[in-house]
Amino acid sequence: AAMEVPLSHGLASRAAALATGYLCYRRGSPGRGLALRSLRRARREDIDDVGHKYYLELELEDVLDKDNTVNCTAEVLYHLGNKNTAPNVQFTLEGELKNTDEADNIFYNRIKSLEKELVAENIPDSHGNVPPEMEPIRLLAWVASGYVIWQNSTENTKFQLAQIKYVKQVKRSDEYLEFDYMILLHDMVSQEIIPWQMTVLWHPQHGVQVTQDSRQPKHA
Amino acid sequence: QVLRIVPTNDEELQKVQELQDLEELQLDFWLAPRGVGHPVDIRVPFPSLQPLKAHLEANGISYSIMIEDVQTLVDDEQMEMLRGRRGLPVSTNTFDYATYHNLDEIYAFMDLLVAENPNLVSKLEIGRSTENRPLYVLKFSKGGTNRPAIWIDTGIHSREWVTQASGVWFAKKIVQDHESKEGVASILDKMDIFLEIVTNPDGFVFTQTQNRMWRKTRSRHSGSICIGVDPNRNWDAGFGASGASGNPCSETYHGPYANSEPEVKSIVDFVKSHGNIKAFISIHSYSQLLLYPYGYTTTPVPDQKELHEISEKAVTALSSLYGTNYKYGSIITTIYQASGATIDWTYNQGIKYSFTFELRDTGRYGFLLPAREIVPTAQETWLALKVIMQHALDHPY
Numbered sequence: 001a002a003m004e005v006p007l008s009h010g011l012a013s014r015a016a017a018l019a020t021g022y023l024c025y026r027r028g029s030p031g032r033g034l035a036l037r038s039l040r041r042a043r044r045e046d047i048d049d050v051g052h053k054y055y056l057e058l059e060l061e062d063v064l065d066k067d068n069t070v071n072c073t074a075e076v077l078y079h080l081g082n083k084n085t086a087p088n089v090q091f092t093l094e095g096e097l098k099n100t101d102e103a104d105n106i107f108y109n110r111i112k113s114l115e116k117e118l119v120a121e122n123i124p125d126s127h128g129n130v131p132p133e134m135e136p137i138r139l140l141a142w143v144a145s146g147y148v149i150w151q152n153s154t155e156n157t158k159f160q161l162a163q164i165k166y167v168k169q170v171k172r173s174d175e176y177l178e179f180d181y182m183i184l185l186h187d188m189v190s191q192e193i194i195p196w197q198m199t200v201l202w203h204p205q206h207g208v209q210v211t212q213d214s215r216q217p218k219h220a
Numbered sequence: 221q222v223l224r225i226v227p228t229n230d231e232e233l234q235k236v237q238e239l240q241d242l243e244e245l246q247l248d249f250w251l252a253p254r255g256v257g258h259p260v261d262i263r264v265p266f267p268s269l270q271p272l273k274a275h276l277e278a279n280g281i282s283y284s285i286m287i288e289d290v291q292t293l294v295d296d297e298q299m300e301m302l303r304g305r306r307g308l309p310v311s312t313n314t315f316d317y318a319t320y321h322n323l324d325e326i327y328a329f330m331d332l333l334v335a336e337n338p339n340l341v342s343k344l345e346i347g348r349s350t351e352n353r354p355l356y357v358l359k360f361s362k363g364g365t366n367r368p369a370i371w372i373d374t375g376i377h378s379r380e381w382v383t384q385a386s387g388v389w390f391a392k393k394i395v396q397d398h399e400s401k402e403g404v405a406s407i408l409d410k411m412d413i414f415l416e417i418v419t420n421p422d423g424f425v426f427t428q429t430q431n432r433m434w435r436k437t438r439s440r441h442s443g444s445i446c447i448g449v450d451p452n453r454n455w456d457a458g459f460g461a462s463g464a465s466g467n468p469c470s471e472t473y474h475g476p477y478a479n480s481e482p483e484v485k486s487i488v489d490f491v492k493s494h495g496n497i498k499a500f501i502s503i504h505s506y507s508q509l510l511l512y513p514y515g516y517t518t519t520p521v522p523d524q525k526e527l528h529e530i531s532e533k534a535v536t537a538l539s540s541l542y543g544t545n546y547k548y549g550s551i552i553t554t555i556y557q558a559s560g561a562t563i564d565w566t567y568n569q570g571i572k573y574s575f576t577f578e579l580r581d582t583g584r585y586g587f588l589l590p591a592r593e594i595v596p597t598a599q600e601t602w603l604a605l606k607v608i609m610q611h612a613l614d615h616p617y
Contacts, residue, residue, distance in 0.1 A: 008509075008547035010555050017583070035584055038545060063584060126432045127320050128590030160583035162433065184433065186586055188507065189556050191450075191471040193433045218469075 002043035002055055012042035014158045014189070015054040019074035021149035021159070022089040023060070028143030028208060030107045030136035031100030033063040040071075051080040052155060062098060063139070070095045078155045086151045104204040107136040111169065111177050118169040118179075137167060140208065141181050144200040147210040148185070158188040165195065176201045182216070194218065221269060222250065222287035225260045225276070235279050236260050245272060261286060312336060317389050317598075319591045320381055322428050323353075323421055329388055330356060330417070337395050340408075346416075347486025350439040353421040355486050360394050360413040368616065369412040370499045370609050371491070376451050376483070376562070377435045378423025380505040382579050382589045382597050387417035387503070389598035390605070407609050411498070414490075420451055420483050433587065435471050437481050444468035449475035452504075454484045457564035458516025463557035474560050491569065499573035499612040500566040501605065506586050507555065507578035508546045510535055510604065513567040515551030515558035523572050524550070530573070530611050534604035541600040544580065551576065573612050577601060 005012040020036040028034060040057040047053055054076040062068035070093055077088040111118060123138050124130045130138055145161040153159060162184040170178040178201050185194045195216035201209040227233035237253045239245070245268040251261035264272055276283055287293065308328040309315045315329055334341045340360055347355045361367065374387030394413060397403020407413070418424055422438040436448030446469035453464035456478035460466070464474035479485040491497055512527040514520075521527065531548035538546055551558055555578075563574035580589055580597045589597070 006549075006553075008549045008554050010553065013547075036582065124585060124588045124590070126427075126588065128585050128588045128593075160586055162586050163588060186433075186583075191435060193471070 002045040002053070005042040005044050005054070007039050007042060009042070010158075011044070011155065012039060012054070012056075014153075014155060015042065015076045015078075016056055016058060017158050017160070018087060018150065018153045019054075019056055019058065019072075019076050019089055019091060020060065021146035021153075023072065023074070023091050023093075023146070024143055025146030025150060025208065025210075026091075027093075027097060028139065028146065029100055029104050029204070030140045030143075030202065031064070031103030032097065033139040033142045034060045034097075035063050037061040037069055047077075049080065051078050053077045063142070064135075065098065068098055070097060078153075083154065087153055089150065101204065103136075108177065108204050114169070117171055119167070120164075121166045123164040123167070137179070138164060140179065140200060140202060141167070141183055143208045144181065144198055144210050145183055145185065145196075147208075148183075148196055148198055148213050151213075152215075156189055159185050160188065162186040162193060170199075176203050176206070178202075192218070221285055222261055222263050222290060223272075223283045224286045225262070225281060225283045226258070227253065227256050227260065227281075229256060232256075232279075232281050235281060239272075247272070263290060312392055312395075315388075315392075317385075317392065318595050320385055320594070321388070323418060323425055326384065326388060326418055327356065330358060330391070333358070333391055333395060340395060340398055341391075346490045347482050349420070349422045349483055350437055350481070351422045351425075353425075355416070355421070355483065356418070357414050357416045357490070358391055360398070360408060360415070362398075362408045364412075366494070366496050367410065367412045368496050368498045368612075369414055369494065370407075370501070370612060371414045371416075371497050372501045372503065372605065373416040373419045373487070374503045375417060375424060376419040376502060377504055378420045378427045379433050379435050379587045380579075381427070381587065382505050382594060383503045384418055384424065385591075385594045386579065386598040386601060387415060389595065390602060391415055391417065393598075393602055404606070404609070407606075407613050411609075411613060413609075414497075416487070419487075422483075423448070436473065437483055439475075439481060441468060441476050441480070446473075449473050449481050451481055451484050452502075452562055453558065453560040454478060454481050455488075455560045455562050455565035457561065457568050458514075458559040461516055461559040463516055463552075463559035463561075472558075478560065488565075491566065491571075497566075497571055498617070499575075499608055500563060500571045501575050501577065501608060502562045503577045503579065503601075505579040505589065506581055506583065508544065508580060508582050509554055509578040510538075510546055510548040511551045511554055511563075511576040511578070512548075513550065513561075513564045513574055515556075515561040515564055518552055520550065521567060527573070527575075530608060531575070533611075534575075534607040537607050538600045538604040541603060542596055544600055546604075572617060573608060575608060577604070 016039045024034045037059040043055040045053045056074045058072045074091040079085045141164050149159040166182040168180045181198050198213040199211045248263040253260050312332050342359045344357045345354045375384035426434045450472045453474040459478040465472045510531045535546040567574040
């Protein structure tokens with residue numbers, strides 16, 4: 001049976017962060033990033049021989065338009081013992097997300113028509129600045145990091161994208177855009193800053209894919 | 221003075237153009253006449269002001285005074301440039317609170333604040349960091365001897381930049397509001413406020429010069445290649461227990477022993493020798509949380525109910541300004557188990573009103589909070605701090 005978890009409880013906020021990351025990955029684009037606005041309800045169930053399951057009611061917001069919110073229910077299952085299996089996440093959105101076709105296509109065409117591959121670093125910079133033309137690049141990383149966060153989360157982690165250290169476009173002959181990112185993830189629980197490499201593919205009609213990712217060694 | 225004229229028709233334009241021929245007035249056109257509707261800016265030497273204005277008025281040409289006194293601006297700029305060569309602030313009124321500053325600028329700010337308010341503010345050096353930087357605390361006091369006091373610290377974790385920036389704002393705010401009833405007048409009538417803005421200066425400089433994400437101190441201990449101790453795991457409360465790391469390379473390394481870090485020891489010594497601190501607030505970012513002890517154990521503190529009620533009130537006040545959502549509770553239930561944490565020690569010393577804040581945001585920018593959020597963050601947090609301070613004032617113990 002599922003028991004109510006106080007909304008301020010650390011375990012509830014970890015599950016909510018994970019669900020949000022996964023959702024963002026599944027539904028995000030360079031024109032749409034989703035963030036957790038508030039956790040409305042959380043229940044937890046300990047399933048013998050399986051793991052811990054959280055039932056969540058979330059309110060999400062569009063990072064580019066904070067007044068644009070959508071409610072969501074999610075189930076997060078952390079598997080017992082097995083550290084190599086990503087948690088299972090399922091969600092249902094109540095309502096529609098804003099259509100971002102126009103913004104996505106503008107970004108797609110802009111990058112496709114670049115003569116030199118795009119290269120950038122430190123997004124945001126030390127003072128939190130993001131140049132406007134870099135916002136879609138940053139959102140793409142936000143969305144893609146949702147995949148990495150989902151794949152590597154446990155009940156004892158709470159990951160957020162802290163910064164893009166470096167991004168380099170990789171030109172492709174097919175219709176996809178490809179970017180090679182070096183990001184920093186922040187784990188709230190251990191307080192560690194973890195460099196992570198990820199190769200990201202995107203196309204307006206085909207969504208975001210992380211085709212390759214690897215944790216990098218920390219500097220001394 | 222510098223006057224601005226906007227010719228509204230060809231006739232006015234012609235008259236303004238003719239002014240350029242009046243050599244004896246020695247007019248200096250900063251913006252020459254271009255056409256109808258385009259502004260004309262003229263620097264007018266003092267002796268020519270009266271004649272020119274009379275001439276314009278006689279011809280029905282309206283003007284406005286853009287700069288009342290050019291010399292004052294030149295003098296100020298001269299002074300600013302001398303200071304500006306070192307990039308240092310000139311007064312706490314012209315200081316830019318909406319941007320991030322380096323250590324020199326913050327230390328210069330402190331000296332300015334003291335110089336501008338010698339009867340209210342003084343600066344104490346409570347120790348030196350590992351790299352021998354002075355550890356400064358500002359004392360706000362209206363007098364008395366060893367009055368009951370409130371302690372606030374920011375920047376103990378160096379990468380949490382919105383906290384040091386907020387500390388600077390709090391310092392100015394206390395000065396601005398020290399006589400106002402809605403401000404801190406009644407608090408300062410009976411209590412002193414101590415504010416340590418850069419609690420970890422070595423770490424802070426490192427975030428500016430080498431690694432923006434540095435959290436810990438910069439100490440080296442017993443032969444590890446890794447540097448630094450987590451100053452929020454180094455206090456003598458459940459030291460070394462679960463909730464901190466024994467690995468020097470970890471971000472939550474507790475250090476070789478409690479109070480090994482001078483940044484921590486100096487506060488411990490200060491608190492013990494003062495002996496009359498009644499509220500202790502340590503400020504971090506990010507997560508938007510208000511926390512009370514314990515972090516090292518699930519056993520609730522004896523004053524849990526009261527601290528929880530204060531937290532609720534403080535968070536309500538904070539939210540009232542911009543709608544920012546905070547959660548609150550004990551450290552261990554709200555974020556994680558943490559041993560050797562600051563407020564666990566201060567609480568066990570008998571400082572009942574011990575709180576930790578985690579300021580904006582909830583992860584969108586995290587540690588890299590845009591500078592435009594500094595002032596709103598400081599403003600809303602201040603409302604919560606006043607609730608805590610007022611409660612400490614109203615409930616002496």
